[in-house]
Amino acid sequence: MSDKQHLYLVDGSAYIFRAYHRLPPLTNPEGTPVGAVYGYTTMLWKLADDLDKADGPTHLAVVLDKSSHSFRNELYADYKAHRPDPPEDLVPQFPLIRDATRAFSLPVIEEPDVEADDMIASYAKAAIRKGWDVTIVSSDKDLMQLIGQCGEGDLEPGVTTGGCIDMLDTMKDARIGREDVVAKFGVPPEQLGDVLALMGDSVDNIPGIYGIGPKTASKLIADNGSLAAALDSAADMKASKLKERLLEGREMAELSRVLVELKCDCPLPVALEDMKLDGIPPEPLAAFLETHGFHSLLKRLGAGAGSPDRPTNLNPAKQSQQGAAAAPAGNAQPLPEWPAVDREAYECVQTLERLEHWTARAQAAHMIAIDTETSSLDPMRAELTGISLALGPNDACYVPLGHGGSDMFAERPQQVDRAAAIAVLKPMLESDAVLKVGQNIKYDITILSRCAGIVVAPVEDTMIMSFDLDAGRSLDGIGGGHGMDELAQRHLGHTTLTFKDVCGTGKKAIPFGEVPLDKATQYAAEDADVTWRLYQVLKRRLPEEGATRVYERVDRPLIPVVAGMEREGIKVDKAALAKLSETFAETTAGLETEIHELAGEPFTIGSPKQLGDVLFDKLGHKGGKKGKSGQYSTDQSVLERLAGEGAPIANKVLEWRQLTKLRSTYTEALQAAINPETGRVHTSYSLVGAQTGRLSSTDPNLQNIPIRTEIGREIRKAFVPEDGNVLLAADYSQIELRLAAHMADVPQLKEAFASGEDIHSRTAQEMFGTVDRDTRARAKTVNFAILYGISRWGLGGRLGIEADEAQDIIDTYFQRFPGIRNYIHETLESVRAKGYSETLFGRKTWFPRINSKQQNERQGSERAAINAPIQGTSADIIKRAMARMTPALLEAGLPDVRMLLQVHDELVFELPEGDVEAASPVIARVMAEAALPAVELTVPLGIEIGHGPSWDDAH
């Protein structure tokens, strides 16, 4: 069936409206807004690029609305009336859509007095009659009526089977088929018109019946089979609002039915055969991309074949009022005039003389970009394979140190003697007079320290610079990450070689040490070159955008500190973990049998899908709720409810879940994570992991070791000190609430913290006038709700009350603590205007969706924006404490105290038992004073300290 034709019909007009709302207000070099056009262009690109894919187009055309007038206006004067004028910066983009399509040399269909929907319907029908498949690129629900049609009974002569129609929503990258229509509307596409006629459409001003929405409409149609039958059924209904509405709305519904009907017999101005997609001539496209400043696309075009990845590197828009929030990450200044990256220009350093030449130049330049190549991503296990250096654009080299050695090379390529090379590099890499710049240089610090005994300092990190400038600054299709490939694309318009390009992927992947030197040099030196360039770009932005303080005073000093913590690692008691694992396994096996017996059949308990079916369909428990995936939810809260309703299986499943989780995520994984060389577990902290400025921990994650349940705490007991030592844990007590009290200026809460009162009790007193277990618990929930950005639904859910009651509680809270209301208000106003929130130390977090027209997106951003300054300030404070900790301990004569872990508001140390008494006050003081002198808090920071023979005992 290789000759199966597949026509794609793009609903261009509809697309551009959606693109407009979801993409930043970019302008082209002439100042014309082109954000929506850019989105449209990338979409066309992607479609055209799918040409060779199984489901891809063989034919493609774009259909546009030429005029808003059609036969429907004759039927109903108000049709599409009240439709607001398009935003003024969208208007000039309409003609550009046509230009963009022509630039791709694709046919454009636009006919006067015919709506795009009807034209699409007519073409789609014509194509399926020929046996072609059709994909409508749109998300218009009217067009969903066409889905699944196959031209049955109306085929052209000689055609045996009709084609099939489906839809593609490129915004969500989702194909929409018959089942999706049924899932969304409760009826198949053939009956969708009836549903639409009942519910109406406020955008097109199709009246429908007032008071009937999608749910009611689809139920009526599903129950009665047709619009006419549904309307007739009203007569037999008992008196109700619905009955009245149906009786009164009959005419409107019948009119609406005609309005939503698609006209399928429009004359076709372009023949189907002429829509053949046959390669896209590059010249007109290049000219178009050039005109509008779509440089990354232009670059991609130049790069030729290959599927383009995410679009980036648009010319940043001039900052308009709302543009400030939505502008993509980018440098405001024009790029320096650098030559394009030339991988052939790099040197492979194979003699000591050449290496000495490079280090001498580095000493003279006082700055160098470096990058290490290794055998593994885990810096605690990796071997050093080579190091690359860059001193300017295209002025870069690669020094291979560990290439060859396996049979893939006939002989080991010529390389500088490793020990000699290290001896030459060491003075430069350790010199105070030479700044070492890296992309995630923490990794290189660890490698060079472990493998070469080099203590790299001082350092700069382009990844962290990017984070401090642009955290959170991402939009659809415009990446917001801080990885080198993405940064190179965004800031330099350059596509780097990827690791996969040189080493392959999956089973065929080879270690970097087996990559031939010429290719290895291109890849490795490019990374250093790009890092050098990125540093120039980002360094200039730091002061311009007010990010210097947080970078210099909070994040940069932390790099060697965190590298040291990772290197320390923590000891775990392997035998204890193994024993726990076994116990868990036995208990789990028993539970599994019991659960299967209760269910009456064996099934995969770990599959939420199967579990949901067993609980709600097979066992017939009530109250099953399906989420958007069409699957029952079986999470903890649901199971707890079932258990309360007397379902014995629910508790068993809960226990099973807990034990399997603990076993697979902790007791098994932690044993495997023990480093054979050190006998300890070394996590990796990401300094750019959380948008708010928190660290995150991976491989393994040591920031989510159980503590809340008795059985989980058994795992914490397996974290132990070396003989003669203890573990000490110091944590900030209620730091986020303290910061909220300070930042929102709430006198009662500040007093309570100052006098060491229980904060939730104080809140209960203020809110409910009395303190008991219940009011304290509720006050605690409310306090957290505030920190997380409150909504009455969310709070209601947590407290098990109606949203109205929750709203009353929120009102009371605001009344008692008006500072909180002001804080929320002012924070949101500021984020809406500036596009970012700020911590007390000036850390910015961007919220590009804060002014979104999509309510849920906007509200989600609002909640995150309320939380970010608080969570972020807390992160800043503990980071400052960490950076000061080792010097403070050294000064206090405590060199044997080692900081091992950070868990957001807690620091874990390992120290000789005899040092506890001396170290505790030093640690507590450094933590308590960490905000000073930059910020003087009006609440004290309380520190709780404990120590013992395990992490659990330290609490």
Next chain:
DNA sequence: TCGTTCACG
């Protein structure tokens, strides 16, 4: 690869 669930602050 995605969605779900659940471990932490």
Next chain:
DNA sequence: GACGTACGTGAACGAG
């Protein structure tokens, strides 16, 4: 009228 509903993470698992 419907949507999804507390903020920030990472890991494991099943299923497509």
